[in-house]
Amino acid sequence: xxxxxxxxxxxxxxxxxxxxxxxxxxxxxxxxxxxxxxxxxxxxxxxxxxxxxxxxxxxxxxxxxxxxxxxxxxxxxxxxxxxxxxxxxxxxxxxxxxxxxxxxxxxxxxxxxxxxxxxxxxxxxxxxxxxxxxxxxxxxxxxxxxxxxxxxxxxxxxxxxxxxxxxxxxxxxxxxxxxxxxxxxxxxxxxxxxxxx
Numbered sequence: 001x002x003x004x005x006x007x008x009x010x011x012x013x014x015x016x017x018x019x020x021x022x023x024x025x026x027x028x029x030x031x032x033x034x035x036x037x038x039x040x041x042x043x044x045x046x047x048x049x050x051x052x053x054x055x056x057x058x059x060x061x062x063x064x065x066x067x068x069x070x071x072x073x074x075x076x077x078x079x080x081x082x083x084x085x086x087x088x089x090x091x092x093x094x095x096x097x098x099x100x101x102x103x104x105x106x107x108x109x110x111x112x113x114x115x116x117x118x119x120x121x122x123x124x125x126x127x128x129x130x131x132x133x134x135x136x137x138x139x140x141x142x143x144x145x146x147x148x149x150x151x152x153x154x155x156x157x158x159x160x161x162x163x164x165x166x167x168x169x170x171x172x173x174x175x176x177x178x179x180x181x182x183x184x185x186x187x188x189x190x191x192x193x194x195x196x197x
Contacts, residue, residue, distance in 0.1 A: 022107045022185035025062035025074060027054060032071040033064065039093040042152040060087070061111050065104055065183075067095075075104040077111060077120075084112035086122035089131075101134050103183050109138065109165065109174060113190045118164055123157035125150060135160050139173050166190075 025033065030050045037044040053060045053076070062076035075089040086108060091100045112120050123146060124131050132142075140160040149157035163170050175189045 019068060020103065020183045021066050022063055022103065022183060023066060025050070025054065025064050025076070027051065029064050029071060029074075030054075033074045033090075036071065036074065036090050036092045037088075040090050043150065045088070061115065063104065063107050063111070065091075065100055065107075073100045073104050075108050077108050079112075079115040079117055082116075082118040084108070084115060084117035084120045086120065096130070101131070102137075102177065103181055103186060105134060105138060106174075106178055106181060107186050110178075110187065110190075112165060118166060120162040120165060122160050123149060124160060126156040126158055132158065132160075138177065139163060139170050 033050060034044065034047070050062070053062060057078070059079045060076060061079070063074065064071045065073040065075075071092075072095050073089075073091040076087045078085045078087055089101065089104055089108070091098075091104070109120065120140070122135065122140070124135065126145070140162050142158050143161050144159040146157040146159060148154045165171075165174075171190055178186070178189050
C-alpha cells in the first residue's frame with residue numbers, strides 16, 4: 001500500500017522577478033552596458049572604463065535598469081564635494097520613450113541625496129532635445145555651454161544644473177515624479193527638511 005506524500009513535497013519555489021528594477025551596476029553587467037552604449041552613443045567609453053569606475057573610483061555610483069532581468073538602461077554619477085555630477089545615462093535602442101530615462105534619472109537624484117550632495121550637474125548634447133526636456137522636467141536649467149565638447153563631431157555640450165536639491169520646491173517637484181513611478185529599487189523620497197550641515 002502506498003503512503004500519501006505530504007503536499008509540501010510538491011511545493012514549487014519560484015523567484016519573482018519584478019518587471020522593472022533599479023540595481024547597482026556589477027562587473028558582470030558591464031558587457032550588456034557597453035552593448036547598449038555602442039547602440040546609442042557615437043563615442044562610447046573605452047572598454048575598461050566601467051571596470052575601473054567600479055573598482056577604483058570611490059566617488060562613483062553606477063546603476064542599471066532591468067526589465068524582467070535584462071538590462072535596458074544604465075546611469076552613473078560622481079560625487080565631487082557637494083556636487084553630484086551625472087557622468088552617463090543610456091537606454092537601449094528600441095526602448096526610448098517608455099519612461100526608462102525618467103526612472104534612471106530619478107534613481108540618480110535619489111543617489112545624490114544618499115551621498116549628501118547639494119546640487120546635481122550634467123552636460124548634454126546641444127541637439128539632444130529629448131534629454132534636455134527630461135532634465136528640465138526635473139527642474140534643471142541650462143547655465144552655459146562647452147564649445148566642441150563632443151569629440152566625435154565637435155558638437156557643443158549644454159551645461160545644466162539643478163537648484164539646491166534640498167530646496168522645498170525641488171523636493172516637491174521630485175516627489176511628484178517619484179510618486180508616478182512603480183519600480184523596484186526606486187524607493188521613497190528625501191526628507192522634506194533642509195539639512196543643517
